[in-house]
């Protein structure tokens with residue numbers, strides 16, 4: 001069984017393993033083709049490509065962009081885009097700045113409540129899970145989930161709305177950079193038919209029917225949608241390297257779908 005695994009994360013976002021370590025792990029699992037799709041960055045793609053080249057795994061450049069559609073967080077995968085495309089880079093930089101601002105605003109709001117988490121000297125972007133950890137460490141919450149409930153969640157005292165790239169903009173940015181856009185793990189969005197229909201009308205290229213997030217019957221449903229809405233079919237493990245250690249080599253695009261994907265990936269329609 002030689003799968004295409006087109007969805008995984010490295011230390012360039014929230015994964016545990018470096019692109020080089022991932023390449024070796026994929027080799028040991030006999031994965032034939034792979035894509036590194038870190039959250040909102042493709043900075044790891046070059047390292048991943050050389051490491052995969054060295055062990056004979058085909059690669060395609062990838063990214064997983066956090067977007068919003070009708071108030072819901074939606075993950076859009078991008079493949080085979082020109083990494084040097086200025087508009088794509090500008091859009092990702094802008095999204096990154098918005099995220100930084102969000103953490104700053106949360107920390108400011110907490111400071112106004114006399115909650116000082118001593119983040120003054122940190123330069124890197126602080127994530128909400130990191131703020132939750134700090135709240136626990138400094139005794140303002142009993143656990144991370146308590147921290148989210150009291151402060152960081154939608155009903156929490158330090159809630160700041162996120163402003164993210166829209167799903168439609170993400171699709172357009174990927175396509176203008178010559179790439180293909182794919183709805184990641186559609187099974188996690190509840191009633192996804194209207195979502196898929198709407199995004200397909202906006203030009204979405206594909207859906208990730210095969211995912212570690214799906215049951216078998218869900219996969220079949222998404223295969224049906226893919227023909228109904230003329231979308232290409234992709235698959236991936238969404239491996240992060242934590243409790244999902246068994247996903248690598250077990251989730252991805254099966255052989256019988258690979259030829260079709262190749263055609264779609266390399267077509268210019």
Ligand SMILES: [Zn+2]
Nearest residue numbers: 064075184185
């Ligand atoms: Zn995702």
Ligand SMILES: [Zn+2]
Nearest residue numbers: 007009064238
């Ligand atoms: Zn992912």
